[in-house]
Amino acid sequence: MVSFLSLSSCSSVAQDKGYTDLDVPAFKAKMAEPGIVLIDMRTPEETAEGKMEGASELDYEAATFEAEVAKLDTTQTYLLYCRSGRRSSEAAEYMAKQGFKHLYNLKGGYLAWTGK
Secondary structure: OOOOOOOOOOEEEEOOOOEEEEOHHHHHHHHOOOOEEEEEOOOHHHHOOOOOOOOEEOOOOOOOHHHHHHOOOOOOEEEEEOOOOHHHHHHHHHHHHOOOOEEEEEOOHHHHHHOO
């Protein structure tokens, strides 16, 4: 007989990757915490169509991505998102390997945020 452990659907920790995936309600709650840094990982063309209020832009696909990440404070708490969650999860995984400890990725990305 196989038994399964049911976990909360609001977030999942990617222990081996060093970041936590959050759904929209959990991401919104995390945004309300003091000291967070919100980063949009989309291209300038994508962010020109709209982005979350207060988000910094850091294009994951830019040639300067790694150099820009190296300038960030590894002790801060970062909330990352992109269009669908793929690029921001890859960025979070990279950042975790660089020593960042407090990383959160929006599952479903900006599309989930806007309900599209």
